[in-house]
Amino acid sequence: MLNGLSKRIERLSASPIRDMLTEIQRPGMVSFAGGLPAASNLPDFNGSIERGALQYGPSEGELALREHIASDLCKQGLNADASRIIILSGSQQGIDLVAKLTIDEGTPVAVESPTYLAALQTFSLFGAHFLPFDVDAIDTAFTKEKPALLYVNPTFRNPDSVVYDTAQRQRLAKVCEALNTIVFEDDPYRELVYETCERTPVCAALQRSQWVYQSSFSKTMAPGLRLGYLACSAELYTPLIRLKQAADLHSNRLSQQLVLQLLQDRSNVDRVTALREDYRHRRDHFNELLHRHFAGLATWQRPQGGLFFWLRLHTNHPIDTRELLPKALAAGVAFMPGESFFCDARQAASAIRLNFSHTDECDVEAALEKLADIIRTAVYR
């Protein structure tokens, strides 16, 4: 039994059918094992979908897609071949699987402050005891309690788009190695880069610690396809694939086919380049409008990548930004209150998260102006 895994992993068993799958698919094998529909009874959807995508598939995902991902990860410095990659039904599923893998009631889990809210929610559901850390003070952060798991989003962190430099990444890896903590690196935004900056996965520097690295196809392709993937250290693969089986057997095959086709399409590199250009332009436009309407009201950094501006409001008294939301919604503007991104909402420091990628450019200014008015009223009440 590996260090740092949850008690439930002792009760995790393999699926006999899923384990037999490779053997069953051997040419000439007659299988009475699974509960598969006859191929001839699969609907043809007017011929728009390849039959192979309609039948049950492997829990780990399609091999060709996993090979493509492995080769991409290798270029990033992360050495994980296809045999250590699992296709996910979106990267939220990876959070669920890693929580199941590592968290019992009271398990110490190190998290950034702020960090991705849906990770906090899922870890909390499983009973995590949070240890918030700041990467610049991480050397002395865990002297009292040692985290079993450390969750980190080092590249264009959600919500504040912070990106760790080389030294910060090295420090993080070193501390986790020393503590033998499992590192869970969540990296959905890495392709959305607008300025040159360090993006090498922290996991690439790990020699001894167990790790899970995950990313998503939602940000550069399409969220509705619900597809992501994880790579992990060798010892974590078997429990993770069994947890995947128990969660949804396997991910949608049609999405896997579509994503692979797109990845293999020679025009895809240009498409992603254009997407980056577009988001860079949207970011700059948004930034300009923020300067016009939020100067004096808030402080922010122009993000080097990702999808968000993080505004710290200038206020003498701390404001719970959740209380501003009903007013904003009534005025026709939605934003994300900052409180949800902290395991302790009291640390939230009157911040809000604003997405710049989705709203049509012509609609941004009027909405920002309304939002600034609402905030101004709350601050100077």
Next chain:
Amino acid sequence: MLNGLSKRIERLSASPIRDMLTEIQRPGMVSFAGGLPAASNLPDFNGSIERGALQYGPSEGELALREHIASDLCKQGLNADASRIIILSGSQQGIDLVAKLTIDEGTPVAVESPTYLAALQTFSLFGAHFLPFDVDAIDTAFTKEKPALLYVNPTFRNPDSVVYDTAQRQRLAKVCEALNTIVFEDDPYRELVYETCERTPVCAALQRSQWVYQSSFSKTMAPGLRLGYLACSAELYTPLIRLKQAADLHSNRLSQQLVLQLLQDRSNVDRVTALREDYRHRRDHFNELLHRHFAGLATWQRPQGGLFFWLRLHTNHPIDTRELLPKALAAGVAFMPGESFFCDARQAASAIRLNFSHTDECDVEAALEKLADIIRTAVYR
């Protein structure tokens, strides 16, 4: 707090964004809240996919699909409108969600014996303490320990294709009402019916107990699309939708679109009728071959629906059928050992499960003959 829910549900929080989603989608709303890609940056997949299917969607699933399901459930006697239906990424996900909803370490969970192996695995992962029951002796089954959850597959049960008659369904419902046990009814095979028999959901008879009913599109449509659904009593909806959010945000929108199109297609009724005819024919052919090769070797019932024959081997000494599997695989035949379908493998009584829906008819006989030889050798060794 409802009776019978797990401790983790006290820690279950809503996703602020997911909760805002309805408001955000109001016409005229400008949303800086989510992390949505710009619509114009979604790939067009050569125009084969509607743009709407590519963006993030509602956690509960597409309304039109949920309405279609609600109307279908109503015809079956189950009164659950669209507001109590959640689209699942396959019905295995429903098992995961209900386990999270109800099971802590040591929670008593009543299960049939035999029952669906992947339910046993997932419940066991969460720490279930199993109370196996026989529906005909259920009146006195829970005198010592009261189950918090009862999992049942009353129509063409996996693995043995048993179907409960009216009296058995009523007895089950009555006992669960008396114990105030949450009923989890798993019903993936109901459409695969070859002889007239009782198929009214057990949940339709419940007045007081909480319940979750689930089914799948894998058996009548296509497993690779990974789509199922659940309906539940009103009080369980909010925790279940939050658990769904934490598991994968929402299910694949493209699959939902394809399934809805197929359900709305006027030719679909004929397609399902033809599929039933085909499986009825396959069943009868399989049954005939079993009589030819397994007479004297095993006992079985011809299933009235579903996808499986369940063979109890005639043996003087109990056989662990898992030990026969390597020999069978080496001979080119796969089957499911019966042991996995029991929470206590010692109750397995030398049984095996054989699927009749998938293998080409011309390949069935030779494979059954090989399997019979392997079993004969093991039995008369």
